[in-house]
Amino acid sequence: METAACLLGAGPICDDCLGRAFGRLGHGLTNRHRGDALRTVLAMHGVTGKHGTCWVCNGLFQHVEGWAARAAAAAQGIEFDSYLFGVRLTPRLTQMETVLEERFSTGLSEPLKHAFNREVGKAFEAKLSRGTVDLAHPHLTFVIDLPQDATELRILPVYIYGRYRKLVRGIPQTFWPCRRCRGKGCEACHFTGKQYAESVEELIAAPFLKAAQSSEAHLHGAGREDIDARMLGSGRPFVLEVASPKARSIDLPSLERQVNRTAADKVSVSGLQFVPRETVARIKEADAQKVYRALVAFEREIHPDILAKAVADLIGTIRQRTPKRVAHRRADRVRERRLLETDVTPISWGQAELRLRSEGGLYIKELISGDDGRTDPSLASTLGIPARVIELDVVDVSSDAFPD
Numbered sequence: 001m002e003t004a005a006c007l008l009g010a011g012p013i014c015d016d017c018l019g020r021a022f023g024r025l026g027h028g029l030t031n032r033h034r035g036d037a038l039r040t041v042l043a044m045h046g047v048t049g050k051h052g053t054c055w056v057c058n059g060l061f062q063h064v065e066g067w068a069a070r071a072a073a074a075a076q077g078i079e080f081d082s083y084l085f086g087v088r089l090t091p092r093l094t095q096m097e098t099v100l101e102e103r104f105s106t107g108l109s110e111p112l113k114h115a116f117n118r119e120v121g122k123a124f125e126a127k128l129s130r131g132t133v134d135l136a137h138p139h140l141t142f143v144i145d146l147p148q149d150a151t152e153l154r155i156l157p158v159y160i161y162g163r164y165r166k167l168v169r170g171i172p173q174t175f176w177p178c179r180r181c182r183g184k185g186c187e188a189c190h191f192t193g194k195q196y197a198e199s200v201e202e203l204i205a206a207p208f209l210k211a212a213q214s215s216e217a218h219l220h221g222a223g224r225e226d227i228d229a230r231m232l233g234s235g236r237p238f239v240l241e242v243a244s245p246k247a248r249s250i251d252l253p254s255l256e257r258q259v260n261r262t263a264a265d266k267v268s269v270s271g272l273q274f275v276p277r278e279t280v281a282r283i284k285e286a287d288a289q290k291v292y293r294a295l296v297a298f299e300r301e302i303h304p305d306i307l308a309k310a311v312a313d314l315i316g317t318i319r320q321r322t323p324k325r326v327a328h329r330r331a332d333r334v335r336e337r338r339l340l341e342t343d344v345t346p347i348s349w350g351q352a353e354l355r356l357r358s359e360g361g362l363y364i365k366e367l368i369s370g371d372d373g374r375t376d377p378s379l380a381s382t383l384g385i386p387a388r389v390i391e392l393d394v395v396d397v398s399s400d401a402f403p404d
């Protein structure tokens with residue numbers, strides 16, 4: 001009661017601020033109730049406060065309804081189940097909080113931010129009659145920016161896991177900005193800003209953007225195949241991140257059919273499911289084994305038995321210095337990766353089909369050609385005959401870390 005009387009004496013103070021100085025006292029009370037009760041009891045003892053704008057919050061708690069209304073307007077037309085409020089204080093408010101803590105310490109107070117966020121949340125929920133607070137993964141995050149007199153709204157992306165097959169060569173996995181203009185648009189790219197007209201990402205994302213009423217989506221792959229390689233078999237795991245979705249209960253089986261119809265002979269998807277954001281890192285960091293099918297051409301004809309032995313001899317650890325073809329964008333270093341399993345089918349004079357199972361990160365084209373000695377051993381060095389991959393397909397990508 002003594003501290004409460006001091007607070008009243010220090011200047012005009014609102015019930016919310018008076019009450020939250022004792023926020024940990026009593027259950028089922030709002031700070032406003034606490035403040036009001038203290039004021040009543042103090043009045044009975046002849047202690048009365050001054051009228052005017054609260055010296056601690058500068059009237060912030062009177063504007064709770066207004067901020068909730070602004071947030072509700074921003075949430076118009078957006079589907080959500082959960083929300084969270086945050087607030088950026090002005091320097092003055094931060095200072096007053098410190099004064100309150102230091103000069104009128106009760107050891108029972110609730111910080112201004114905490115109390116304000118809760119009160120705005122309650123008012124917001126009451127206005128829309130939906131949504132609950134979620135501290136971990138709220139669909140909507142509002143930040144009330146008091147210095148800027150603005151509300152910021154962030155919408156939690158939707159994450160969808162699945163596998164894609166790329167049935168044609170020449171399509172990159174993700175959007176590539178034009179090399180010449182870096183995406184701005186120029187004559188070389190016909191003012192599209194793109195190096196390639198299509199990508200797996202864009203072909204898959206199109207129907208999702210429409211369904212989720214979003215304008216941005218990113219495909220996160222569990223590794224990526226070369227542009228000129230196909231992705232066959234059961235496909236490569238990916239997570240599609242749809243940014244700022246206005247709709248989130250989207251019909252995945254229907255979207256799967258749409259992708260498979262519209263991107264028909266280029267890309268197909270399967271096994272779509274909603275996943276948490278953490279799955280992106282999980283599939284990207286997964287140590288996946290790959291199975292490749294490589295059509296290889298040799299400079300001379302080779303006896304099938306010699307070829308079979310040379311390929312089998314490659315099983316084991318391969319030392320690879322960063323290939324010349326990717327050296328401009330990857331750090332130059334030597335990696336060791338294991339080739340686990342091989343199988344050879346002679347096709348014709350100087351050509352054979354290889355099936356190779358390896359640890360993730362082994363460069364297959366260089367395993368065959370040797371990349372001027374940068375990959376060791378290689379099929380070319382083992383045979384003593386130049387060899388190169390003329391067609392490459394990834395036929396399996398597997399890891400225990402994948403959700404399926």
Ligand SMILES: [Zn+2]
Pocket residue numbers: 013014015016017018054055056057058059060061
């Ligand atoms: Zn106040």
Ligand SMILES: [Zn+2]
Pocket residue numbers: 178179180181182183184185186187188189190191192193194
């Ligand atoms: Zn361009």
